[in-house]
Amino acid sequence: MKSPSDRVDEAGVDRAVEREFPMGAAETADGMDRRTFVQLLGTSLALSGLAGCPRAPPEKILPYTRQPPDLTPGNPLHYATAFATGAYATGVLATSWEGRPTKIEGNPLHPSSRGAAGLFEQASILQLYDPQRARLVKYKGVARAWKSFLAETRQRLDYLLEANRAAGLRFLLDPSGSPTVEDLRRRIAAAFPNARFHAYEALDRDNAYQGARLAFGRPLETLNEFENADVILSLDADFLQCVGPHLRHSRQFAARRAPGPAMNRLYAVESMLSVTGTMADHRLRLRSSEIQSFALELLSELVGKHRLGALAAIASALGQPLDAGPRAAWVRAVAADLARHPGRSSLVVGPRQPALVHAIGHAINSALGNFEQTVRFTRPVPLEAEAGSAALAALAAEIRDGRVDTLVITSRNPAYTAPANLEFPSLLSSIPNVIYHGWYEDETWARSAWTIPAAHPLETWSDARAHDGTISIAQPLIAPLFNGIPELELLASFVGEVDKNAYQILRESWQKKTPAADFEQRWERWLADGLVPGTAFSPERPSVRWDALNAAIRGAGKQDDAAPPGQRPLEVNFVGDYKVYDGRFANNAWLQELPDPITKLAWDNAALLSPATAQRLGLGQGEVVTLELRGRRVDAPVFMVPGHADDAVTLPLGYGRSGMEGVARGMGFNAYLLRHASAPWFDSGLTITSRGKHHPLAVTHDHWSMEGRPLALQSTLAEFQKNPGALDELRGPTETFHRPVDYDQAPHRWAMAIDLSRCTGCSACVVACQSENNIPVVGREQVRRSREMHWLRIDRYFSGPIEEPSVITQPVACVHCELAPCEYVCPVNATVHSDEGLNEMVYNRCVGTRYCSNNCPYKVRRFNYLHYTQDKPAPEKLMMNPDVTVRARGVMEKCTYCVQRIERVRIQSRIENRPIRDGELQTACQQACPAEAITFGSLHDQSSRVSRLHRDPRRYDLLHDLGTRPRTAYLVRIKNPNPELA
């Protein structure tokens, strides 16, 4: 399977050639031509010898006046804190060098993280230093003092209070489980009896809570324990990447992917190919609207054939039995598999699916006896179980009636994320006094009277709850860089606490809750551990209300479109973006430049559809189309994704920004413009008309196929066991001209192992590497020219039929060949080998011939075509890891196996006169990986995890026939398909 342009349009070859040799590849960004460049080159060569002559300029050393007690200059400190995306917090450890936070890692003690860190947590460090963040308190665009905000707001509140007990005072908050916010809200409600609180988030979990309400009579949080699940069925649930505690899910899921009898089996039913879908043993592509009927079919199959006792109660509501066809066979096989694993199976429903599907999921899980085994329940983490479009629509109605005088917004940019039909931006303009607490001068900022810059989570004290209710105290690592005001201080100002800072507010709230004499010691422990022990919610043991469910199912009926595929009206799906979430990370250049895990698209979103649908509509890759839904239009480029459901289009949210954020502006299109409050997740009746234009998308991995080469391998358990020697020709010694190097005398033999069975392609490792190794961002234009700088990339291949492809992801960084082709061709010895087997890159020797990159079969070397770090804004310089050189123009660079970490750990162990312990040394990618797919260590230690993996029967070498003897070994992905579906 080649790339879509090769497949679909005739000019594919030309385009491929163009990609290989892009026009103007020799031009620099400012348009200098080759001739000028050569002239300048000659001059600078002649002068460069002299440039080395003057001595380096004198430097100053500025010591502390009073050195903080724990701090040793030159050694980083780590602080436990928490970062919340939506309502759920993830515990993180932040690295700080002499007061500068530089990196975010997972907190091993925290239940949601377990030591791993996701994209958003890690990339948030870039947002801390983002010079485009809002800096000033403003009133109608004019800078004002925080004190005058307090005074004038007080006046207005007094007036409101007197008029009608503050009926016109409204708060619009992010859904949050923060106990201190809850505290403050209670006090605000007491002070302003008629004030109201609303919560809104574009990617809400309303459906999940409504589903629980339908099934159990009350909204509940569903917790999945995948380590206990033998069979998992995901209904539109991307639980490995986006939904809730995905880091924990990934770890638990991956732990059960080791080939053998304990291996789990994942079925996924979804419309757009998701990260979870790529891991599925069986994937059924259905349009989102068909998933409800699928759930009903599954239910009726379980009732009819497997006679699950508990489900008999709703048997009467179900319609006719299954008809024939491949989908029916699928349902039968899944139902049988689920029924074979009572108490050891799990049905997960995604938040995009309507409440009924969630309720059916609960019913099936209950009937299978999965409650308390693979599925647990607690009360909801956020204070409001309704925080989606419906909640916002209710507020919008009140605004329209003129009942809102002062609206305090701490929710993320609702003017942008609100469904278009609410016309929220113009409603905001109609409110006399909007107080917006935001990170950027964004769309909401432009329509608010008072605008207050928000403090970054690393700049302020707060608290938050994890998915299971566990509370973390989030501590700051740096004083606000841009005058940000903490949310707690803003809320506290409404109850008159204007002189207290966030720390005092938080501590007092906790002190009241913990009247113990040893509060101080406890508090210190909470901060050190990053969580408050014993604060997880107590488990709830709900039982399914069969009657209510019965009635709901009867009311729903069968909703499938009877028309055959190809003639059905187009369905449109709205999904949170893997990289910018709901748009809140749109100004984060790391995330913008990160290739999407599935599409490999950077710096843009696109209307995603299946190749068959694109062909039916006559659309090519990157063709700009007008999307029209319910009379609203937006232009978007088209992008084909194998495995996407036919007759459906997926639109990732969060792009097409029009605020003042320089990175986000002009990137992608705004899918919120088509979103309707009554159908926030999927809708029918989309029309597509071509604009006859082409948008050059920045795709980092345009090729779909491995062209028959054994690169990223996958197999099934049965196949693998049948022929265990099949991999022998992909590993072991090869013939070579070169004299073998003796590594036995070296203290270590560094090596890596990457288990493809575990890797989900989530890309957390890519951001970890970027953060650890000071990797620059190059921008959309440079990515289009294939000049992205990521040392670690994730290749994504499709195999099998284009409609139902099998997908595999493969992280590739420098594999540290023992016989490295790059080293033979370097004319200046800038890339050499260490005695421990590292392929070293010496920046100062590199003259930029790029021979090494040309000779590298893995294509992992990255060249600084331009001086990407030269114009780095001042605040971002603080973020650099001081242990890693910041590279300049004209230098080659690549993965070093995090040699700075090796040397730090080596020095520490040598000082203590002890060997390096296995697991003591982690590369950045390994540390971030939620699935523990990456292992690093020394092969000299026979018992080390990496040694064991190198001896694993699944081990193979990438491009083994070249005889490069890579130190990074890969382990074949093993799938566990259901023999009944073979």
Added chain:
Amino acid sequence: MSALFPPAANTIVRVAALVLLAAPIIAVGTLYAYANSPLYTGQHDQIEQVIQFDHRHHVRDDGIDCRYCHSSVERSPYAGIPPTEVCMNCHAQVWNKSPLLDEVRARYFTDRAIAWNRVHRLPQFVYFNHSIHVNKGVGCVTCHGRVDRMAMAEQVAPLTMGWCLDCHRNPAKHLRPVDLITEMSWEPAVNRDQLGKELMEKYDVHTRTNCTTCHR
């Protein structure tokens, strides 16, 4: 007709050829010599500081251990420049009215850092680590010279890569017992090479000369 080339022409050509051949060698040689000379390395430069701090007095007369001020030398890549607080530990009591220390007091009480001029400057792509050297028996004096005799701190060693490698290839004769690490005037009573060998064994010294040992 007279000869086109006079007899001297041969000589002229020979000399010219010699000069042309020698010029690049001389040029490169000169550059090399310059790069290793104190002119370029900055050895023995007297570097003025805003505070007239005298190591002679503090080290030799008062006998203060190096680590009292450079306190992170055993734990960190950096030896550490003392926080102003450390100066004030003593100078709140002694010389607490001295006009020489006006600046120190002013900086301390207004919480502004004293801007010391760097004396030992390594290029930014060098990741030198004090702690491993000190813990394996490389004394302060080995690289920094007799600081107890310096009025103004100066760089004694060239700090070139060749100089680093000399020791990394053959460290034995630069080692001393770790409890004498800060002794300025220590000389081994026994044969230096013999002691070096013993210490290498005792401290398990394995110097490394890979590029990434220092450049990352």
